[in-house]
Amino acid sequence: MKKNEQQFRDIRAYRVGWLLAVCDWLFAFPLLLIWAGKTTKGIRLDYLGDRKQIEADIRHGAFFMTNHRDIVLDSAWLSFLLRCRYFIRPFIGIGNNLFAYKWIEVLVRFNRCFVVKRGAGAHAQLENAKVLSAYIRHLRRQGKSIWLAQREGRAKDSNDVTQPSVLHMLTLGENDFFENVKTLNICPVSITYEYDPCDYLKAREMQLKRDNPRWRKRAKDDVESMRTGIRGWKGRVVYRLTPSINNEIDAMLAEHPEYREQPIHDQLQHACDIIDRHIHLGYEMYERGADFDQYIESRLAKIDLPDKDEAFLREKLIEMYNNPVINYKKAHEKDE
Numbered sequence: 001m002k003k004n005e006q007q008f009r010d011i012r013a014y015r016v017g018w019l020l021a022v023c024d025w026l027f028a029f030p031l032l033l034i035w036a037g038k039t040t041k042g043i044r045l046d047y048l049g050d051r052k053q054i055e056a057d058i059r060h061g062a063f064f065m066t067n068h069r070d071i072v073l074d075s076a077w078l079s080f081l082l083r084c085r086y087f088i089r090p091f092i093g094i095g096n097n098l099f100a101y102k103w104i105e106v107l108v109r110f111n112r113c114f115v116v117k118r119g120a121g122a123h124a125q126l127e128n129a130k131v132l133s134a135y136i137r138h139l140r141r142q143g144k145s146i147w148l149a150q151r152e153g154r155a156k157d158s159n160d161v162t163q164p165s166v167l168h169m170l171t172l173g174e175n176d177f178f179e180n181v182k183t184l185n186i187c188p189v190s191i192t193y194e195y196d197p198c199d200y201l202k203a204r205e206m207q208l209k210r211d212n213p214r215w216r217k218r219a220k221d222d223v224e225s226m227r228t229g230i231r232g233w234k235g236r237v238v239y240r241l242t243p244s245i246n247n248e249i250d251a252m253l254a255e256h257p258e259y260r261e262q263p264i265h266d267q268l269q270h271a272c273d274i275i276d277r278h279i280h281l282g283y284e285m286y287e288r289g290a291d292f293d294q295y296i297e298s299r300l301a302k303i304d305l306p307d308k309d310e311a312f313l314r315e316k317l318i319e320m321y322n323n324p325v326i327n328y329k330k331a332h333e334k335d336e
Helices: 003-008 018-039 051-058 075-087 102-109 122-141 165-171 177-184 200-210 219-231 246-255 257-261 264-281 292-301 310-335
Strands: 040-047 064-065 091-095 113-118 146-149 186-193 234-239
Touching: 003 122, 018 040, 018 146, 018 219, 040 075, 051 186, 064 122, 064 292, 075 091, 075 122, 075 146, 075 234, 102 113, 102 186, 122 146, 122 165, 122 292, 122 310, 165 177, 165 264, 177 246, 177 264, 186 264, 200 219, 200 292, 200 310, 246 257, 246 264, 257 264, 292 310
Parallel strands: 040 234, 064 146, 064 186, 091 113, 091 146
Antiparallel strands: 186 234
């Protein structure tokens, strides 16, 4: 390992070179195709806007920032789609809270995943963020592509809003926020599942947190979510690539040069708003027929809780499917 990479040894993806490509085509990709065939009506890679412009944006490496639905498959299928169409294999950020067993960490780090450390004290969190930020910049300087979700963990209610703390982490130690964001070359990606196989597990978590604010997920809960997400029915799945946000940042600063002098939390919000707009505009809209009510009731029946609040759980299940529609409509209204 090179000396300048020593500081990344606890979080870096393992380097296996040609072995990774062989394992992809012999094992990982066939498994993804099997899961796609058994649990979806098809997975489509699509584009929002000028496809040639998007392809130019990602040609020399991009930072793919997406909304987050499934722990495992969001990044795995995107990686598969990009590898097949553009021979891009992005590095993937994955939280260490998902490492219920040591072999999981070893396996994912051999598959171009780097570790996002969570759950430490305030001082340790800051140090971890600095190392992670430096590692991501190290990858981007090499022209590598990266995948990271727009927030820590999945949006349980599907109200996809970029967390300013994620962008703040990515730009730690840099003076010019907007120029540093542009060096990342962020290309937002919208992920839309027709049906979320983990929807009833997410609703269950919402009631548990409502009834006990101190409730925390256990390692086995994450394992169950991973298993359910992989095996559960998703219907139609669309990944929609959107252009790099760099041109919009330039246009925004040309119109509002005073933004460069604003406090960092305001600058972060401006960048988050652009990312959110891309993701919301990129949603695929699915028609919900009369049988959707029956679907909701079937998911409600799967929730096992001693003090089951059916009215609350039903509301949360419906909310998961309504929020993307609401955000999609708002984004298009603003765009007009």
